[in-house]
Amino acid sequence: xxxxxxxxxxxxxxxxxxxxxxxxxxxxxxxxDVLPLFLIGLWLGPITGLVDLSFFGQLGPVFATLALxxxxxxxxxxxxxxxxxxxxxKSLILALATFGSTVLIVAPLAxxxxxxxxxxGILVGLILGGTSAAVILPLTKNLKLKSxxxxxxxxxxxLSDVLAVILVFGLIGxxxxxxxxxxxxxxxxxxxxxxxxxxxxxxIWAQIIGRLRETEHHIFMTPAFLLLVFGLAEFFAGNGLFxxxxxxxxxxxxxxxxxxxxxxxxxxxxxxxxxxxxxxxAAAAFLLKTFLFVYIGLSMNIEQWSFIIWGAVVMAILFxxxxxxxxxxxxxxxxxxDLALIRGIIPKGVAGIAIxxxxxxxxxxxxxYPVILFSILYTSIFVFIAERLHPAPEEETLIIDNNIxxx
Numbered sequence: 001x002x003x004x005x006x007x008x009x010x011x012x013x014x015x016x017x018x019x020x021x022x023x024x025x026x027x028x029x030x031x032x033d034v035l036p037l038f039l040i041g042l043w044l045g046p047i048t049g050l051v052d053l054s055f056f057g058q059l060g061p062v063f064a065t066l067a068l069x070x071x072x073x074x075x076x077x078x079x080x081x082x083x084x085x086x087x088x089x090k091s092l093i094l095a096l097a098t099f100g101s102t103v104l105i106v107a108p109l110a111x112x113x114x115x116x117x118x119x120x121g122i123l124v125g126l127i128l129g130g131t132s133a134a135v136i137l138p139l140t141k142n143l144k145l146k147s148x149x150x151x152x153x154x155x156x157x158x159l160s161d162v163l164a165v166i167l168v169f170g171l172i173g174x175x176x177x178x179x180x181x182x183x184x185x186x187x188x189x190x191x192x193x194x195x196x197x198x199x200x201x202x203x204i205w206a207q208i209i210g211r212l213r214e215t216e217h218h219i220f221m222t223p224a225f226l227l228l229v230f231g232l233a234e235f236f237a238g239n240g241l242f243x244x245x246x247x248x249x250x251x252x253x254x255x256x257x258x259x260x261x262x263x264x265x266x267x268x269x270x271x272x273x274x275x276x277x278x279x280x281x282a283a284a285a286f287l288l289k290t291f292l293f294v295y296i297g298l299s300m301n302i303e304q305w306s307f308i309i310w311g312a313v314v315m316a317i318l319f320x321x322x323x324x325x326x327x328x329x330x331x332x333x334x335x336x337x338d339l340a341l342i343r344g345i346i347p348k349g350v351a352g353i354a355i356x357x358x359x360x361x362x363x364x365x366x367x368x369y370p371v372i373l374f375s376i377l378y379t380s381i382f383v384f385i386a387e388r389l390h391p392a393p394e395e396e397t398l399i400i401d402n403n404i405x406x407x
Contacts, residue, residue, distance in 0.1 A: 011051075015040075019290030023138075030142055030383050032135045032347065034293045035376045041297020053298050063295070064357030067288035068165070069244050071350050073226055074285050075133050075158035076248025077273070087148065090329055091155035095163060097325045098156075098346075099129035105317055110367055113310065119171075124367045126167050127356060128318075130160025132349025134289050135376065139345065143387060149338040152330060153345065161351040165241045166191065168355055193238035198246030201229045205247075206254050219280050222273075289350055296353050300369045301362075311370020318371075319378050322346040337390045344382030348375040 018040070022033035044051040103125030110121035136157045140150045170187040205225055212218045226244060233243035251273075273281075301307055323343045331339060349372060356365050 015291060015294055016287065019287070023286070026138065027142055030139065030387060031380050032139060032376055034132075034135060034289070034347075034349065035380055037290060037293035038297045038373055038376065041294035042300055042302070043297075044294070045298035046300055046302045051298055061358045061360055063288070064292060064354040067285070067292045068241060068351060068354035068358075069226060069230060070223070070281065070285040070288055071134065071354070072161060072165070072241055072245040073248040074281055075161060076245045077252040077278070077281070078137075078154065079158060079249050079252060081253045087151045087155055090333070091152050091159060093329050094152065094156040094325065095130070095159045097329065098131065098322065099126065099160065099163060099167075101321045101325065102126075102129040102318060105321070106314060106367075106371075109310075109314060113306075114363070114367070116363060116367070120361075120363060123168055123171065124364055126164060126171070127352045127364070127368055128348050128371050130164045130348070130351055131157045131345075132347045132351070132376075133157035133161060134285075134350045135347040135379070136345060139347075139379075139383065140342075143341055143383070145338050145341065146335060149330070149334045149342050152334075153342060162242065162245050164351050164355060165245075166239055168359075169239065169241075172359075190237060190239045191242060193236055194233045194240070194243035195246050197229065197233045197236070197238060198243040199250050201225070201232070201243070202247045202250035202254060206251060213274075219277055222277065223281075223284065292350065292353060292357075295357070296369060296372070299357075299365060300373070301366045304366070307366050307370050310367065311372075311374045315371050315374035315378055318375070319344060319346060319382075340390045341383065341386050344386065345379055346375055347379045348372040 015037075019033065019037065022036055025031065026033040045053060103122055106125035106128060107118065107121035110116050110124055111118060116124075131153070133154065136153050140153055145153075166187070170190070205222070209218075209222065212221050226247070229247050230240035230244050232240075234240040326339070326343045330342070334342070352368060352372060356368055
């Protein structure tokens with residue numbers, strides 16, 4: 001297929017500019033920027049046929065993997081061990097309850113309606129089991145939620161990204177109970193290898209990054225090292241994505257850990273990423289997320305309306321179940337306004353999308369993409385209504401922002 005280079009360059013520039021513009025609109029309207037990106041991809045591909053998905057060739061899975069790496073890395077950096085004691089158990093319960101209920105709902109329905117194998121239904125349930133940090137983190141910030149609710153939801157989204165990755169890729173190829181037992185042993189072994197590689201790599205990188213900052217263009221070195229960590233873990237039969245996540249978690253907390261583990265050699269006191277480096281990581285993740293959601297819109301199957309109806313109905317059920325889970329887990333510890341706002345925040349998203357792009361399985365994509373689209377749509381509608389019913393008192397806004405900055 002002939003490609004007009006000028007149109008390609010204009011397309012890339014337009015989507016990049018649009019992504020930043022929609023991010024600005026997101027702050028003003030509370031409508032997640034990924035929703036219009038999704039719809040733009042849908043309009044460019046399946047609806048009008050202006051862009052052919054084959055244009056991306058084999059770059060789709062590579063692009064998705066890079067996006068997932070940066071998302072896990074950025075999420076891992078945000079996990080602060082000092083804050084985990086307050087919210088970790090509740091976030092873990094939230095993540096596990098949401099995963100479990102999603103699998104119990106999605107797998108039987110997919111089996112009954114579309115006659116897919118149980119293994120496919122379970123994998124789709126796991127892919128859809130988490131919440132999207134790319135949507136939740138900026139959304140909860142814009143809603144002026146207090147720290148308890150924000151920490152619980154943000155930590156849950158980071159945990160669910162990791163759970164989705166390790167569970168999906170750990171269960172692929174399992175077709176029997178015997179195979180499940182063997183896969184379980186391999187799964188634990190892979191995680192152990194990945195944990196060791198991630199922690200060791202973090203310590204090594206913390207030792208040398210200070211020296212590299214004296215060189216020009218050093219800001220690209222951490223992402224490059226990130227790719228090496230991923231490759232090393234995969235080479236030794238580990239889980240590269242989990243290794244990257246643990247690499248990020250360790251880096252984010254290494255200064256505090258070094259003060260408590262005297263056996264560690266070397267001088268890493270004072271290590272931390274600069275504000276410029278963190279902004280670069282966030283910008284790179286944002287850019288990949290922007291194109292990823294457009295790519296998914298291009299990939300969506302709208303020729304069979306049964307998948308669209310499936311997405312709307314399944315997400316409605318998951319939405320109602322989520323309301324109950326939030327009430328049970330956070331009802332006693334979160335204030336009335338915050339609880340009212342977070343009940344319906346259940347956007348599926350980037351990690352699941354990236355996993356689907358890597359797997360490149362058509363039936364899984366057909367079952368998952370509509371659910372992801374409606375999850376963001378339902379969340380947008382709910383937040384729009386709930387915020388107007390429960391506006392933030394003006395005198396509390398500044399206090400909340402200052403509290404969050406000092407944590």
